[in-house]
Amino acid sequence: MAASEYKERYRAQMIRWGEKQRDRDPGFFCRLIVKDVKQPVWIVSDTRRWSDVEWFREHFPQVVQTVRVSASEETRKQRGWIFTAGVDDTQSECGLDEGVRWDWTLDNDGGPEGLEEQLRPLMDYIGGRLPR
Template sequence: MAPLGGAPRLVLLFSGKRKSGKDFVTEALQSRLGADVCAVLRLSGPLKEQYAQIVEGISQPIWLVSDTRRVSDIQWFREAYGAVTQTVRVVALEQSRQQRGWVFTPGVDDAESECGLDNFGDFDWVIENHGVEQRLEEQLENLIEFIRSRL
């Protein structure tokens, strides 16, 4: 199934544990790059029909998929968009996640939707979001520089 909408110049697939800061990072990137350049997309499930609906009518050249959860998600985007697809893992220490309100929940934190990419290991980017603002800022600047080079 061919995706609908304009072909993106860059698709960044963000993944990470609950309260690691995926939404925070994608929103920070969008606010700096501009909503006219950068679309934030959220996956609601693993079905390819949903992927096709998600990409329909998106005009921005940069797509940030904020909640990639499974290897099959990455595979689908790589098959659909090839070399413009990049994976970004947002990591945070358990202590940092707890400070943001995370509490281990059986059936959620040990489910495939939360652990499906734990052993993926081959991420193009890793963003450390342990609560050190300066370190996060440096990493965001590197990623923004890369994104701008693709525009």
């Protein structure tokens, strides 16, 4: 989602609500994501916490592939991002910045052509694992 005024107005509250849910049940949101999913490939975008990565690795150990998409702070600012203290420096925003072994790492500083080129090996990998 874009950094709309509406989203930014309620973002800190949404983060606090989400943290309360995770404190009660670390797999709460992960189970919602996979409930009734029948597609052979799932892309779970915007996973933000180590506990989420752990949950997927524990429940789907043979198929989980983690992908880190990153852009420099300069690029993010050019795209409209503005740092908000107390929000952008919390677990929900940077909890996966360190300590995760990523299966794939993509650089999103350039245009779509560069990203497509980086995605090709990942797409080939996924295609090779699909049931025939």
